[in-house]
Amino acid sequence: MGILFRASGKLLATAIVALGIxxxxxxxxxxxxxxxxxxxxxxxxxxxTPGFLDEKATVLYRTFVNDSTVLGILVTAIARLVVEIVAFVFGRVGVGR
Known part of the structure; x- marks a missing residue:
């Protein structure tokens, strides 16, 4: 469980949990x-359609901000929450030893 206390381990665990979700x-x-x-x-x-963007920026914004992007961000956030809770729980268990 020591890998969940390093940032690289958390990134890898988040990717695996997101795929699992x-x-x-x-x-x-x-x-x-x-x-x-x-x-x-x-x-x-x-x-x-944000009102403060010009025409080119609006096209670019609509290209990158779509439902798949938002869904991926939501699932990644949920996966990171799970990883952080697991790291917190196992970190608390190991403190008393």
Whole structure:
């Protein structure tokens, strides 16, 4: 468990947990991933056309900010939360020894 206290280990663990979340959600809870995708699409529709950008910047913004990007960011954030909780719990257990 010592790897979860280094930043590189947390990055690797986050990537593995994010892939695991996608695989397990498609296998056991497909409606949940669709719900998360709908939430990402709602967010993108809400912030789709910012008023302070010119025409070229708006095209570039719409190219990079789409529902897949937002879904990936949400799943990565959830995965990082799981990794940080595991690191915190196992760090607390090892402190008393």
């Amino acid at each position: 996608f695989i397990l959600s498609f296998m056991f809870w497909p409606k949940g991933i669709l719900w998360l995708q709908d939430g990402a699409a709602w967010f993108v529709d809400t912030v789709r």
